[in-house]
Amino acid sequence: xxxxxxxxxxxxxxxxxxxxxxxxxxxxxxxxxxxxxxxxxxxxxxxxxxxxxxxxxxxxxxxxxxxxxxxxxxxxxxxxxxxxxxxxxxxxxxxxxxxxxxxxxxxxxxxxxxxxxxxxxxxxxxxxxxxxxxxxxxxxx
Ligand code: RTP
Ligand code: MG
Numbered sequence: 001x002x003x004x005x006x007x008x009x010x011x012x013x014x015x016x017x018x019x020x021x022x023x024x025x026x027x028x029x030x031x032x033x034x035x036x037x038x039x040x041x042x043x044x045x046x047x048x049x050x051x052x053x054x055x056x057x058x059x060x061x062x063x064x065x066x067x068x069x070x071x072x073x074x075x076x077x078x079x080x081x082x083x084x085x086x087x088x089x090x091x092x093x094x095x096x097x098x099x100x101x102x103x104x105x106x107x108x109x110x111x112x113x114x115x116x117x118x119x120x121x122x123x124x125x126x127x128x129x130x131x132x133x134x135x136x137x138x139x140x141x
Contacts, residue, residue: 001080001081002080002081003078003079003080003082004078004079004080004081004082004083004122004125005035005076005077005078005082005125005129006076006077006082006083006086006118006119006125006129007074007075007076007077007117007118007119007124007125007128007129007131007132008027008074008075008076008077008086008116008117008118008119009072009073009074009075009116009117009118010023010072010073010074010075010115010116011066011067011072011113011114011115011116011117012066012067012069012070012071012072012113013066013107013108013109013113013114013115014107014108014115014116015039015070015071015072015073016070017107019107020073022107023103023107023115023116026089026103027075027077027086027089030079030085030089031079031080031085032077032078032079032082032085032086032089033077033078033079034075034076034077035076035077035078036075036076036133036136037073037074037075037076038073038074038075038132038133039071039072039073039074040071040072040074040132041068041070041071041072042067042068042072043068044064044068047063047064047067047068048064049131050067050128050131050132051063051064051067059112062112063112066112066113074132074133076129076133076136082125083118083119083120083121083122083125086118086119087118087120088102089102089103089118090102090103090104090115090116090118091103091104091105092104093111093114094111094114095108095109095110095111095114095115096111103115103116104116
């Protein structure tokens with residue numbers, strides 16, 4: 001399988017719960033490396049731009065309100081099949097439907113406050129990484 005990069009966000013609910021380290025441990029235990037990272041308080045414009053694909057959806061305003069409600073931790077993960085592997089680690093969008101042992105099953109409270117974001121394909125990964133890391137300094141090791 002190819003080495004890929006994917007964009008991950010630890011959302012405001014999980015940052016507030018102080019579980020950044022526990023979530024990073026899951027990435028690392030699955031063989032994903034954190035190759036870029038920064039904490040940020042997103043502006044409305046940044047959150048709206050990031051989730052622009054959902055602009056017409058009924059949950060869009062709630063999603064943006066939530067994403068700006070506190071700081072987020074944004075990282076690029078690298079590893080074999082990183083895009084699908086991260087989605088597997090995350091679990092289903094609705095934590096009530098997420099498999100036991102996934103990040104969302106263990107740390108998320110609701111479909112709105114669902115702990116993490118992960119790119120859902122090769123094109124979105126590329127665009128989302130460029131969106132938050134326009135000058136990506138990657139540290140191979
Ligand atoms: P994400 O983009 O955050 O990784 O989540 P996802 O791929 O699992 O889900 P997506 O369909 O891309 O939706 C983005 C976020 O919008 C919220 N959502 N609410 N109320 C609803 O029916 C609903 N559907 C989606 C979720 O917070 C989801 O993470
Ligand atoms: Mg999505």
